Amino acid sequence: MSQVQDAVFGIIAKEANIDVSKITLDSTLKDLEIASLDAVQIIFEIEDHFKITMPDRDPNFDTESVRGLVEAVEKLVAEKPAGDAPAAQG
Amino acid sequence: MGAITALGHTAAATWAALSEGRSGIGPIETIPTEQLNVKIAAEVHGFDPAAHIDNKKLPLLDRVSQFALIAAREAVAQSGLDFRVDGRGERSACIIGSGIGGEGTHNEQSKRFYGDKNPRVHPLTILRVMANAPACHIGIEYGLTGPTFAVVSACASANHAMSQAADMIRSGKVDFAVTGGTEACVTVTTMKAWEAMRVTADDTCRPFCKQRRGMVLGEGAGIFVFEAWEHAKARGATILAEFAGSGMTADAADMVFPSEVTVARAMQNALADAGLNPEDVGYINAHGTATPANDPTESKAIRRAFGAHADALAVSSTKSMHGHALGAAGAIELVAAIGALRHGILPPTANFIDPDPACDLDYVPNVAREKAVNAVLSNSFAFGGLNSVVALKKAG
Numbered sequence: 001m002s003q004v005q006d007a008v009f010g011i012i013a014k015e016a017n018i019d020v021s022k023i024t025l026d027s028t029l030k031d032l033e034i035a036s037l038d039a040v041q042i043i044f045e046i047e048d049h050f051k052i053t054m055p056d057r058d059p060n061f062d063t064e065s066v067r068g069l070v071e072a073v074e075k076l077v078a079e080k081p082a083g084d085a086p087a088a089q090g
Numbered sequence: 091m092g093a094i095t096a097l098g099h100t101a102a103a104t105w106a107a108l109s110e111g112r113s114g115i116g117p118i119e120t121i122p123t124e125q126l127n128v129k130i131a132a133e134v135h136g137f138d139p140a141a142h143i144d145n146k147k148l149p150l151l152d153r154v155s156q157f158a159l160i161a162a163r164e165a166v167a168q169s170g171l172d173f174r175v176d177g178r179g180e181r182s183a184c185i186i187g188s189g190i191g192g193e194g195t196h197n198e199q200s201k202r203f204y205g206d207k208n209p210r211v212h213p214l215t216i217l218r219v220m221a222n223a224p225a226c227h228i229g230i231e232y233g234l235t236g237p238t239f240a241v242v243s244a245c246a247s248a249n250h251a252m253s254q255a256a257d258m259i260r261s262g263k264v265d266f267a268v269t270g271g272t273e274a275c276v277t278v279t280t281m282k283a284w285e286a287m288r289v290t291a292d293d294t295c296r297p298f299c300k301q302r303r304g305m306v307l308g309e310g311a312g313i314f315v316f317e318a319w320e321h322a323k324a325r326g327a328t329i330l331a332e333f334a335g336s337g338m339t340a341d342a343a344d345m346v347f348p349s350e351v352t353v354a355r356a357m358q359n360a361l362a363d364a365g366l367n368p369e370d371v372g373y374i375n376a377h378g379t380a381t382p383a384n385d386p387t388e389s390k391a392i393r394r395a396f397g398a399h400a401d402a403l404a405v406s407s408t409k410s411m412h413g414h415a416l417g418a419a420g421a422i423e424l425v426a427a428i429g430a431l432r433h434g435i436l437p438p439t440a441n442f443i444d445p446d447p448a449c450d451l452d453y454v455p456n457v458a459r460e461k462a463v464n465a466v467l468s469n470s471f472a473f474g475g476l477n478s479v480v481a482l483k484k485a486g
Contacts, residue, residue, distance in 0.1 A: 040288050056288050
């Protein structure tokens with residue numbers, strides 16, 4: 001599991017109050033019974049953790065599935081200027 | 091009736107734009123936008139408070155109170171009432187809704203303290219921020235010494251306030267009320283907070299339409315003078331409409347996802363309170379925020395409340411033109427509802443492209459419609475699951 005994937009799974013588990021073992025790359029937020037208000041909190045925590053801005057309803061990004069979220073974070077982190085390190089784990 | 095909105099600085103100018111389907115949504119000009127992802131709103135432009143409010147008094151008024159006072163002056167002037175004679179002030183309520191209160195002042199002073207590291211906060215901050223300030227300024231201007239307070243229920247504030255004012259007149263507690271809603275919420279942090287919730291559109295507001303991308307914030311005020319029917323008749327007042335009834339419910343379920351059943355019940359309660367049958371209603375000014383959740387739920391709720399008559403109803407969301415002015419929304423939308431009754435023109439849902447199969451009513455897309463109506467509803471629903479519907483009848 002990549003570091004990004006690990007962190008995204010951790011954030012989803014914490015925010016949605018579900019066991020991390022339930023989360024797979026193929027899950028959608030809907031499968032995980034994550035309501036819209038929890039979903040926006042997950043996106044906020046991801047943004048805050050990686051210091052990125054997730055796109056809002058951009059057809060090039062899938063923010064409805066776990067795989068989509070992980071891929072979006074990987075892409076945005078790779079595009080970030082060097083020296084802008086992610087926040088410490090905590 | 092008085093208003094100040096993105097469509098104009100008076101109720102008449104606001105109605106003129108509504109009846110022509112003109113939208114006041116555009117690029118944000120009143121605040122810095124570098125830190126914003128969503129850079130559009132329905133702002134009140136070309137507004138110089140110093141042209142309306144005395145220099146000595148102005149430091150006491152946040153933009154939210156300035157809007158309320160200016161709209162109140164228009165409304166009171168039109169009513170022809172002098173509240174300072176015949177003990178009228180004592181028999182007058184002043185109930186003004188606001189979702190947030192003096193948010194601009196709160197922003198400025200927080201920036202000064204946290205951002206600029208200035209240890210001194212302006213001494214009038216509290217008086218400008220408090221959500222009851224707009225009601226107090228109106229009361230002071232006209233000597234209204236009866237029940238005076240604010241109603242704070244997010245996007246339902248104005249409808250809740252006006253319903254409360256009408257009930258006070260009905261109960262005999264007062265004979266007059268100055269009531270409505272005001273909001274001045276286009277501030278950097280409020281915009282950021284809405285952005286974070288991911289419910290605001292970055293193009294424009296397209297209620298009930300397939301391509302809708304969410305709400306667009308607006309600002310302004312709508313203020314009305316309510317008067318006991320017999321009293322208004324007896325003095326030969328120009329009666330704009332009859333505030334016939336109201337319906338208020340709470341979903342008591344989810345903070346953001348609306349419930350079709352309780353939304354429908356608010357409409358049914360408003361009809362019952364107004365003594366109206368569903369068939370009497372010709373137009374509904376919808377809450378119509380253009381969010382994914384509201385529009386289909388509101389459409390289903392209208393079907394539930396109106397049955398077969400839903401197909402004969404015209405329903406439009408004027409938020410497509412004046413934006414979503416939160417605690418002022420219901421009051422600004424009452425200008426639209428009264429216009430529909432008085433002029434037989436139904437304001438459209440602007441910016442409409444393609445219909446959404448989940449929204450299957452007649453939304454008066456893009457072009458205003460000439461149609462005489464005798465009764466209308468105006469819907470306002472708030473986060474927290476609060477529903478407030480008002481029913482109006484044609485004066486006569």
